[in-house]
Amino acid sequence: MSEENKALVRRYYERVLNGRDLDAVEEFFADERIVAGVRSGCFAYFRGFPDLHTSIDQLIAEGDAVFCRSTTTGTHDGEFKGIPPTGRNVSVESAEVFTIRDGRFTGYWCLANVAGLMRQLTEERVVTEPVGTGT
Numbered sequence: 001m002s003e004e005n006k007a008l009v010r011r012y013y014e015r016v017l018n019g020r021d022l023d024a025v026e027e028f029f030a031d032e033r034i035v036a037g038v039r040s041g042c043f044a045y046f047r048g049f050p051d052l053h054t055s056i057d058q059l060i061a062e063g064d065a066v067f068c069r070s071t072t073t074g075t076h077d078g079e080f081k082g083i084p085p086t087g088r089n090v091s092v093e094s095a096e097v098f099t100i101r102d103g104r105f106t107g108y109w110c111l112a113n114v115a116g117l118m119r120q121l122t123e124e125r126v127v128t129e130p131v132g133t134g135t
Contacts (some may be wrong), residue, residue, distance in 0.1 A: 019044035048080025
């Protein structure tokens with residue numbers, strides 16, 4: 001069962017997150033409230049980072065739970081949380097736990113490094129002149 005549960009998480013990442021198929025969210029999640037939240041969150045990220053891609057770094061399954069550690073990358077080419085496009089490339093790590101019953105996610109917990117993402121979008125970048133270019 002553990003391998004089946006991990007395969008379900010992989011399909012979710014391929015189809016919804018990397019495939020941008022928001023209509024498929026309800027096929028994976030049993031709870032409509034979670035479906036609405038996932039769709040809304042994904043839409044905001046897709047709009048802000050049109051080239052968004054999430055890689056699975058680690059999957060661990062035990063019983064009816066799957067832990068997933070992932071890295072999401074993208075270019076900030078659209079408005080995100082009130083921040084106009086910066087053109088910056090970003091990378092954000094996340095940890096998620098999916099509870100699975102009868103082939104669907106019945107529970108979902110996510111911890112994403114949103115503070116790190118916001119720092120990447122808002123910190124001033126210092127551009128320095130190369131040393132020894134004076135006359």
